[in-house]
Amino acid sequence: MSKRILLIEDEAAIADTIVYALQREGYQVSWHGLGRDGLAALDADGAALVVLDVGLPDGSGFDLCRELRQRHATPVIFLTARGDEIDRVVGLELGADDYVVKPFSPRELVARIKAILRRGAPVATAPASGGLQHDVGRARICLHGQPLELTRYEYRLLAQLMAQPERVFSRSQLMDAVWQDPAASFERTVDAHIKSLRAKLREADPACDPIRTHRGLGYSLSWTA
Structure with missing residues (x-):
């Protein structure tokens, strides 16, 4: 098609x-x-x-x-x-x-x-034990069955982390994967989007905090969080 x-x-x-x-x-x-x-x-x-x-x-x-x-x-x-x-x-x-x-x-x-x-093209992922699920066909991510209100880059960033849980991504790797033109932004842009993602996840569920910071390395997503 x-x-x-x-x-x-x-x-x-x-x-x-x-x-x-x-x-x-x-x-x-x-x-x-x-x-x-x-x-x-x-x-x-x-x-x-x-x-x-x-x-x-x-x-x-x-x-x-x-x-x-x-x-x-x-x-x-x-x-x-x-x-x-x-x-x-x-x-x-x-x-x-x-x-x-x-x-x-x-x-x-x-x-x-x-x-x-x-x-x-997003990568299909399985439901997470923490309640996160990536609905690839509709290009949305749900928490406990409820769609999260994410911006374009928040969505792509979280989808990237969900695609390979527990893997530590550096900021530059996330920029290359998520931003179409990484040279137009700065690595601190990743930090800002991670911060807003965490806030939206906690707003939907105060106990949901799956994104891990690895000092000097980058970020990962833990299914067991």
Whole structure:
């Protein structure tokens, strides 16, 4: 079954080029020119990945990404005419997986999409004794049967730890596995996300504290916690 790509781009000429390039590679494409229509389509039908223009007629793509991240863990690639480093960093910190500056090669965009879908595929895991369970098909992690409200990177970080319980991951290993462009962030970003993950786990269950810190080494997840 071909994967469905959601394209949110208001410039018809650019959208037509992207749709053609993606369809040639066997992808299904749903194109929307307004952010609110694209988000509604994602809520209704889902998608393997979202290609999102930063400058939309009904608002900022950055704001739309913030709203999207509250409900979905779907990978996002930003399209923008702005190439300033601060815009790029803001986009990635909002939870985007990549950032492509116009004008760009459709072949390059397709290659980036393929790379994200390859490395973003979650690994199925068994239920943990502590009550954690990874629902791969729905891209969500549950604690005692209740879905956790996680950001894109929180989800990918916890999924990575769950995939190999008891293994100690260094910060650099976690950045390479979870962040699409590790060079755009810092290793302390891992610490910040671990902290927020712990807080959300304790909020759901005060006794749940499965993430272990190994000083000078990194982090692991213990099923027996």
